[in-house]
Each structure stands twice: as structure tokens, then as C-alpha cells.
Amino acid sequence: MMVIRPIRADDYPALYQMAVESGHGFTSLPVNDELLMRKISRSEQSLQKAVSSPGDEGYLFVLEDTSNGDVCGTSALEAAVGLDDAFYHYHLGKVVHSSRSLGVYKTVDILTLCNDYTGVSELCTLFLRENRREKNNGRLLSKARFLFMAEFAERFADRVIAEMRGVSDQNGHSPFWRWLQEHFFSVDFPTADYLTGIGQKVFIAELMPKYPIYVSLLSKEAQQVIGKVHEKTRPAIALLQSEGFSNRGYVDIFDAGPTVEARVEHIRSIRYSRKLQVQIGTPGPDSQPYLICNTTIENFRATWLPLTVTEQSDQVVLPQACADALGVKAGDQVRLTRI
Numbered sequence: 233m234m235v236i237r238p239i240r241a242d243d244y245p246a247l248y249q250m251a252v253e254s255g256h257g258f259t260s261l262p263v264n265d266e267l268l269m270r271k272i273s274r275s276e277q278s279l280q281k282a283v284s285s286p287g288d289e290g291y292l293f294v295l296e297d298t299s300n301g302d303v304c305g306t307s308a309l310e311a312a313v314g315l316d317d318a319f320y321h322y323h324l325g326k327v328v329h330s331s332r333s334l335g336v337y338k339t340v341d342i343l344t345l346c347n348d349y350t351g352v353s354e355l356c357t358l359f360l361r362e363n364r365r366e367k368n369n370g371r372l373l374s375k376a377r378f379l380f381m382a383e384f385a386e387r388f389a390d391r392v393i394a395e396m397r398g399v400s401d402q403n404g405h406s407p408f409w410r411w412l413q414e415h416f417f418s419v420d421f422p423t424a425d426y427l428t429g430i431g432q433k434v435f436i437a438e439l440m441p442k443y444p445i446y447v448s449l450l451s452k453e454a455q456q457v458i459g460k461v462h463e464k465t466r467p468a469i470a471l472l473q474s475e476g477f478s479n480r481g482y483v484d485i486f487d488a489g490p491t492v493e494a495r496v497e498h499i500r501s502i503r504y505s506r507k508l509q510v511q512i513g514t515p516g517p518d519s520q521p522y523l524i525c526n527t528t529i530e531n532f533r534a535t536w537l538p539l540t541v542t543e544q545s546d547q548v549v550l551p552q553a554c555a556d557a558l559g560v561k562a563g564d565q566v567r568l569t570r571i
């Protein structure tokens with residue numbers, strides 16, 4: 233079975249390999265031993281911590297194929313961003329330049345540096361190894377986080393965002409960054425992205441243009457990628473859009489990739505999730521695919537499988553293999569939602 237579980241120290245080699253494979257622009261998985269190890273221990277500590285409101289917690293999950301123990305994907309949640317260092321975005325807005333006497337009316341797009349998402353929760357680090365991009369693996373990795381958020385709601389803010397990877401080429405060059413680099417910075421995009429990934433973000437505050445930027449003054453190439461996702465990130469944004477996430481004009485300050493957001497109570501997999509009591513047996517003939525998780529934090533497990541769930545019943549029948557994978561037995565509670 234394909235199972236989502238919290239990362240452990242012995243997953244380090246697999247995490248490192250995925251950091252290498254994820255490539256340029258994947259800010260949250262830098263190829264850096266110390267930082268990757270810190271991410272694992274921070275996640276372990278976050279799960280152990282008693283939390284009543286979101287703070288400096290980060291939860292990192294992996295996807296494991298239980299048939300052979302292969303760890304083939306990651307996804308993560310940050311409880312609250314920007315609480316101990318500034319969290320930047322550009323907001324794409326409009327100004328109108330008009331003169332009635334000259335009969336001129338022009339709408340101009342501007343990018344304004346802001347910290348508007350301070351304190352919100354963040355979905356991040358969604359990566360599935362290429363040879364595993366099949367069946368429901370990507371959906372499971374992305375959406376299992378919503379069951380976790382539903383079950384441990386006190387650990388998260390009421391708004392959640394995801395910064396989608398923007399456009400860059402195979403060598404890691406971002407047309408948006410190239411313009412910024414030319415005028416304001418002298419470091420290339422992979423270096424800036426890497427420094428951000430390892431937490432060295434002070435250079436942003438020091439060098440980033442602080443006044444609004446007229447979009448029409450950017451290079452044509454930079455203008456064209458504002459709010460666009462990297463081609464490999466299209467499935468990731470499609471998964472979030474299917475949950476009700478949308479972009480409200482905020483883009484990444486380095487590659488101009490879109491940030492999408494949703495209120496937690498509006499996220500489909502959370503809104504329609506239900507808690508039911510486990511019975512062991514064989515699901516009925518008219519089964520439908522469901523995402524399902526247990527309700528324990530440190531031993532959190534989620535998977536998907538076809539189940540028969542009726543509106544009226546407060547119970548669900550699970551095959552023994554699924555109950556074993558989730559670490560539940562008859563009488564325990566599980567949370568589920570349609571995948």
C-alpha cells in the first residue's frame with residue numbers, strides 16, 4: 233500500500249536523493265545535509281510538542297510503498313510563516329493614470345513588495361519521484377495534508393497558502409529574476425533560491441527594490457512569466473485548484489510564480505471530511521475511492537482505497553491490510569474524505 237507518514241531520521245538518504253532530483257527553483261528542498269537533517273528533526277519535535285495555536289512548527293511527511301519500504305515522495309506543512317523573519321511577496325495591483333483634459337486613460341500594472349501573508353499556514357515541499365507519478369500517488373501526497381489539518385485544526389491558521397514554483401529553464405535561469413539581477417542584485421537565481429532555502433534571507437530586505445515596480449518597465453520575458461507556474465508544477469496547482477485554492481495577485485519575489493490561498497473552512501477535502509468508527513471486513517460492492525487517516529499525531533498515517541460509505545452510517549468497513557497500514561483496529565476512529 234502507498235502510505236503517508238511523518239518523516240523519520242532514517243529517511244535521510246531518500247530525502248537527500250529527492251532534494252537532488254527536485255532541481256532548481258524548488259526552494260524548500262535545498263541540497264544541504266545540515267538543513268535537510270534539521271528539517272527532519274524539526275518535524276519530529278513539532279509532532280511531539282503540545283500546541284494550542286500555530287507557531288514555529290513544521291510537519292514533513294513522506295510517501296512510503298509498504299510493499300518494499302521505498303520512500304518516493306514528500307509533502308509538508310508550515311504552521312505559521314513569517315513570525316520570526318519577514319515573509320515577502322509581490323502583490324500585482326493596478327494604478328490608473330488618467331487626464332480628462334488630454335483624454336488619456338491608462339491602467340498600469342504594478343508590483344508592490346509586501347508581507348501580507350505573515351502568520352498564515354503554508355503547504356510546501358510537494359515532490360514525487362518521476363517513476364512514481366502514477367495512479368493516485370500525487371493526489372495522496374498533496375491531499376493527505378488536508379486530513380492532518382482537519383484533525384489537528386488548532387495547529388494551523390484559518391488561512392493557508394502555497395507558493396507555486398515559477399518559470400525557470402533547465403539551467404535554473406528565471407526570466408523574472410534575470411531582470412532583478414541586472415538592476416538590483418548581482419547573484420544568479422539558483423544562488424538566491426538556495427540562500428532563501430537555507431534561511432539566509434537578509435539579503436532580500438537589503439537589496440530588493442522597495443518601491444512599487446511598473447510591470448511595463450520589466451523585460452518582455454519577465455512580464456510574460458508573472459503569475460505563471462513551472463511546467464512540472466502544473467499538476468501541483470491543479471490539485472490545489474480542485475480544493476478551491478485561487479491566486480489573489482500575490483507572486484513570488486524571485487521567480488514571480490503564483491501564490492494560491494484558501495480559507496481552511498472552504499478547502500473541499502477538509503469541509504467534507506467525516507470521522508467514522510472502524511469495522512474490519514470487506515468493503516461493499518459499490519465502493520468509491522476515499523482518502524483516509526488515523527487520528528493520532530505522532531503515528532499519523534494516511535492512505536487511499538475504495539470504500540463504501542453511506543450518509544447515515546457512523547461506521548466504515550476497512551480491509552485488515554488497510555487497518556494495519558493505518559495502525560487502527562475495530563472501534564477506533566478514522567477521518568476520511570473523497571479523493
Ligand SMILES: CC(C)(COP(=O)(O)OP(=O)(O)OC[C@H]1O[C@@H](n2cnc3c(N)ncnc32)[C@H](O)[C@@H]1OP(=O)(O)O)[C@@H](O)C(=O)NCCC(=O)NCCSC(=O)CCC(=O)O
Nearest residue numbers: 355356357358359360365370394397464465466467468470
Ligand atoms: C506535484 C506532483 C507531486 C503531482 O503528482 P503527479 O504528477 O503524479 O500528479 P497527477 O495525479 O498526474 O496530476 C494531478 C492533477 O493535475 C492534472 N494535471 C496533470 N498535468 C497537468 C498539466 N500539464 N496541466 C494541467 N493539469 C495537469 C491531472 O489531470 C490531475 O488532475 P485530475 O486528477 O483532476 O485529472 C508531481 O507532479 C511532482 O512531483 N512535480 C514536480 C515537483 C513540483 O513542481 N512540485 C510542486 C512545487 S510547489 C509546492 O511544493 C507548493 C505546493 C504544495 O505543497 O502543494
